[in-house]
Amino acid sequence: MCGIAGLFLKTPDLEPQLGSLTAAMLTALSERGPDSAGFAIYDAGRPGHVKLSLCARAGFDFAAFAAAYDVDYMIYDDHVVLMVPVARLALVQAAVAGHEQITLTAAGARMELFKAVGRPADVVRRFGLERRSGSHAIGHTRMATESAVTVNGAHPFSTGTDQCLVHNGSLSNHNDIRRRLMRADMRFATQNDSEVAAGFISHEMRQGAGLGEALEAALGALDGFFTFVVGTESGFGVLRDPLACKPAVMAETDDYVAFGSEYRALADLPGIAQARLFEPEPARVYFWQRAA
Amino acid sequence: MKPERKKGAGDAAVIDLGAMALRDVNALLQSLTPGTNEIAWRLTNPRGAHALAVGITAPALVSIEGPVGYYCAGMNNGATIDIFGNAGTGVAENMMSGIVHVHGDASQAAGATGHGGLLIIEGNAAARCGISMKGIDIVVKGSVGHMSGFMAQSGNLVVLGDAGEALGDSLYEARIFVRGAVASLGADCEAQEMTPEARAGLTALLRDAGCNAAPDEFQLYGSARRLYHFHVDHAGAY
Numbered sequence: 001m002c003g004i005a006g007l008f009l010k011t012p013d014l015e016p017q018l019g020s021l022t023a024a025m026l027t028a029l030s031e032r033g034p035d036s037a038g039f040a041i042y043d044a045g046r047p048g049h050v051k052l053s054l055c056a057r058a059g060f061d062f063a064a065f066a067a068a069y070d071v072d073y074m075i076y077d078d079h080v081v082l083m084v085p086v087a088r089l090a091l092v093q094a095a096v097a098g099h100e101q102i103t104l105t106a107a108g109a110r111m112e113l114f115k116a117v118g119r120p121a122d123v124v125r126r127f128g129l130e131r132r133s134g135s136h137a138i139g140h141t142r143m144a145t146e147s148a149v150t151v152n153g154a155h156p157f158s159t160g161t162d163q164c165l166v167h168n169g170s171l172s173n174h175n176d177i178r179r180r181l182m183r184a185d186m187r188f189a190t191q192n193d194s195e196v197a198a199g200f201i202s203h204e205m206r207q208g209a210g211l212g213e214a215l216e217a218a219l220g221a222l223d224g225f226f227t228f229v230v231g232t233e234s235g236f237g238v239l240r241d242p243l244a245c246k247p248a249v250m251a252e253t254d255d256y257v258a259f260g261s262e263y264r265a266l267a268d269l270p271g272i273a274q275a276r277l278f279e280p281e282p283a284r285v286y287f288w289q290r291a292a
Numbered sequence: 293m294k295p296e297r298k299k300g301a302g303d304a305a306v307i308d309l310g311a312m313a314l315r316d317v318n319a320l321l322q323s324l325t326p327g328t329n330e331i332a333w334r335l336t337n338p339r340g341a342h343a344l345a346v347g348i349t350a351p352a353l354v355s356i357e358g359p360v361g362y363y364c365a366g367m368n369n370g371a372t373i374d375i376f377g378n379a380g381t382g383v384a385e386n387m388m389s390g391i392v393h394v395h396g397d398a399s400q401a402a403g404a405t406g407h408g409g410l411l412i413i414e415g416n417a418a419a420r421c422g423i424s425m426k427g428i429d430i431v432v433k434g435s436v437g438h439m440s441g442f443m444a445q446s447g448n449l450v451v452l453g454d455a456g457e458a459l460g461d462s463l464y465e466a467r468i469f470v471r472g473a474v475a476s477l478g479a480d481c482e483a484q485e486m487t488p489e490a491r492a493g494l495t496a497l498l499r500d501a502g503c504n505a506a507p508d509e510f511q512l513y514g515s516a517r518r519l520y521h522f523h524v525d526h527a528g529a530y
Contacts, residue, residue: 244419244437247381247399263340263359263380277359277378279399279418282438 001143002155002168003029003120004248006229006259007269008136008236008288014255014270019132023124025258025265026139030120032261033141036154037123038115040164040231043134045110050089050161052082052096053106053113055151060101069095077126079105081112103151103189106158110135110233113164115154135290138231140166147192157195159186160202162233167194168246168261169225177221197222201230211235215285229259230287237287244282251275257288304332304355314341324350326370340380345373351390365392368409384411387428400437403430406447412501419456422449425466431501441468441513442478450497452505460513468513469494471505482516 005025009015019041026037045051055078056062062080066073069092072083084092096104106113114127120141124130129137140155147153156164171177174193177200182188186199200221204214211230215237218228227246230237238259240248251258251266253275260266269275280286307317317335324330332353338344342361345354348371356364359377369388374395381399384392387406394402397415404420406428413421413430419437422430425444435453442458444466454472461478467490468481477483486494486507494507 242438244400249378249380249399262361263378264361267339267359273358277397279397282419 001032001145002246003032003141003261003265004139004166004168004227004229004259005029005141005261005265006136006138006166006231006236006238006257008257008290009255010257010288010290011255012135015135016133017270018134018137019128020130021269022137022139023129024268025260026124026129026141027121028265028267029141029261033143034119035144035149036115036117036142036151037120037140038113038142038154038156038166039124039127039129039137039139040106040111040113040156040158041129041132041134041137042108042110042162042231042233043112043132045108046083048086049083049109050086051108051110051112052084052092052104053079053108053111054082054096054102054104055079055115056102065099065102076114076128078116079114079127106156106164108158108162108233111158111162111164111231113156113158115151115156117149117151117154135234136231136236138164138166138229138236140168146170152190153192155194156231157190157192157198159188159195159199160205162231163198163202163205164231165194165198165201166229167197168227169241171197171222171224171226173223193224197226197228198230205232211237211289212285212287215239215287219283219285227261234291235287235289237285238280239285240280240282242283248280249277250280250286251277304334304353305330306334306336308336309339309341309344310337314344318343318346321345321348321352321354321371324348324352326350328352338377342380345371348373348390359396368392378415383413384409384428387411397434398432402432403428406430408447410497410500416453422447422466425449429497429500431497431503433501433503435472438475439478441466441481444468448493448497450494450501450510452503460515462519463513463515465515467493469510470513471510474511474513477513480516480519481513484512484514486510486512 155166158164171193174196201214225245335356338358340361346366349369352371354373361380363382365373366385372391378396379398385404387409389408393412398417400418401420402417403411411430413432416434421436421440423442427447431450438456441460445464451470455474457475458478460481
């Protein structure tokens with residue numbers, strides 16, 4: 001199972017509604033993934049700063065941590081987003097990496113990433129997704145089949161700055177790919193197959209590939225079942241394996257591109273009755289970009 | 293015998309799926325008996341609901357106004373069901389008789405295991421269209437995805453557009469007609485010469501589905517019957 005929702009806005013008009021629309025899409029996919037949920041959201045960011053998305057055990061004193069490094073922050077339930085000036089990024093990252101109570105979930109100029117165990121409606125409410133604005137968002141509702149229901153096992157996975165991936169399916173050669181990527185200095189936080197897919201795409205892009213090229217490479221390298229939705233700072237990509245075992249429905253208008261595991265996730269989007277609805281084809285790379 | 297479209301009696305009853313629970317809607321439609329006068333129904337606001345209008349056993353005329361989810365019109369036995377929108381996985385699966393008409397695209401496994409009736413898809417059908425079909429007739433006016441007609445046992449699959457990879461893999465006695473290009477044939481599926489009987493069947497189906505296409509534009513594909521019994525000479529085909 002699992003559910004995927006993604007919304008990529010082509011114009012600024014709907015940006016104030018991005019969070020509320022994405023929250024509704026994820027909630028509609030509760031039956032496909034009732035055990036945990038997560039999302040990445042891209043907003044304008046702040047020039048000269050990188051956002052670090054962190055989560056910590058309940059009761060952790062984020063304010064004191066942020067004050068110690070003199071960085072602005074926003075608390076969202078058990079997550080915090082630190083707004084770190086680029087000049088102090090290495091220092092703060094080292095502090096986070098060495099802190100046993102904090103887990104870094106993502107870093108980005110524009111991307112923030114949140115995930116938690118619980119029903120999707122509760123998760124999006126805890127993190128205040130409905131009130132967020134931005135240019136694109138990608139979310140996932142998880143029904144774990146092979147590994148434990150934990151925050152670390154929830155999607156999205158981020159393995160590169162401003163990059164994230166959600167996955168419905170299961171890979172069969174992820175251990176081999178993980179070993180190869182680790183020899184190329186990629187680091188992984190979990191044993192999860194989906195994180196390997198994210199890492200593969202991040203590695204390709206680190207070598208200079210564009211989003212479309214990275215997805216093409218993933219099609220050749222990854223074996224198994226997958227429907228991926230991938231976000232970058234300015235891009236949005238979709239890829240299904242050649243057998244297309246996992247469902248996908250897309251809608252496109254002049255204002256947005258939307259992805260849902262089922263049409264139910266898209267039913268409340270503005271202008272959906274006039275949208276071009278289509279099922280993305282197997283083994284075909286789809287991606288959209290807008291000016292960063 | 294080919295299903296016929298039946299004329300409705302009077303105005304259709306309208307059911308708003310935003311106001312009535314899906315199970316109640318299905319129970320109501322399933323309670324209709326073959327002699328009912330409550331023929332015509334309009335279902336509004338389907339919003340991608342799953343298993344809508346399944347298991348109807350009366351000659352009802354059901355019009356669904358919007359996209360539907362999985363298994364819509366499944367097990368249909370005698371109703372004429374129009375879907376004005378796209379359909380999710382398994383539309384008209386295991387249909388026994390009647391007509392299901394998708395006025396949009398269909399997702400995977402359209403018409404799966406169908407025993408009878410006619411499924412018409414105005415747009416494209418995704419992978420595995422007509423998988424394990426057992427007597428249903430399927431007319432797709434667009435293209436079909438990979439593995440369509442997999443293990444199809446009887447009935448006819450008519451494709452006006454193209455077919456994806458492994459068409460008719462492990463085919464039994466269903467007939468497949470394709471007007472466009474075929475990406476590849478599956479195991480034991482072969483191009484065959486159009487027989488007069490096959491041509492007559494195709495002509496009738498094109499007429500029933502409202503297609504202007506000429507039968508001569510189609511290529512017939514059928515089973516080469518090499519996989520029915522194990523034969524060592526055919527080991528490479530398994």
